[in-house]
Amino acid sequence: MSDEPRAHLPRPVPPWEEQRHTLCGRPITDVKKMGTLAACAALAKREGQRRAAYDYCQTCMERARYAARSWETDPIGIMHDWLGRGMYVSDVEREHITASLHALSALIEEHREEFQTHRGATESGVPSLSAARAAKRGLRGVR
Numbered sequence: 422m423s424d425e426p427r428a429h430l431p432r433p434v435p436p437w438e439e440q441r442h443t444l445c446g447r448p449i450t451d452v453k454k455m456g457t458l459a460a461c462a463a464l465a466k467r468e469g470q471r472r473a474a475y476d477y478c479q480t481c482m483e484r485a486r487y488a489a490r491s492w493e494t495d496p497i498g499i500m501h502d503w504l505g506r507g508m509y510v511s512d513v514e515r516e517h518i519t520a521s522l523h524a525l526s527a528l529i530e531e532h533r534e535e536f537q538t539h540r541g542a543t544e545s546g547v548p549s550l551s552a553a554r555a556a557k558r559g560l561r562g563v564r
């Protein structure tokens with residue numbers, strides 16, 4: 422075992438969210454070492470959970486077992502977790518998330534047609550961000 426601090430894991434958030442936390446609940450700016458969900462999972466798979474526990478925060482590892490993985494594959498899981506912070510963590514978080522939701526609705530109202538186009542792409546099975554990125558690049562059929 423090394424003297425290096427154990428790495429924490431990032432809590433997945435919606436792509437517009439700039440406030441980042443660890444899965445154990447700390448602001449990312451307050452921790453010394455960050456890992457990734459993929460690297461932690463790969464180490465645990467390759468060398469076992471006990472070995473990975475030397476390198477990663479125990480609370481982060483435990484919560485990673487149930488955390489949503491990515492916006493592209495599980496936006497509902499990420500939104501559920503993100504909105505939950507506003508419901509249960511603090512008034513500051515609640516105000517931040519409320520302001521973000523009001524900003525989203527204002528943006529959608531200003532760009533209703535573009536929103537409908539992206540949502541239509543989602544209903545056909547293509548994640549909206551992928552569709553948006555593909556549209557920007559002029560590509561079709563990219564997932």
Ligand SMILES: [Zn+2]
Nearest residue numbers: 429445478481
């Ligand atoms: Zn942690």
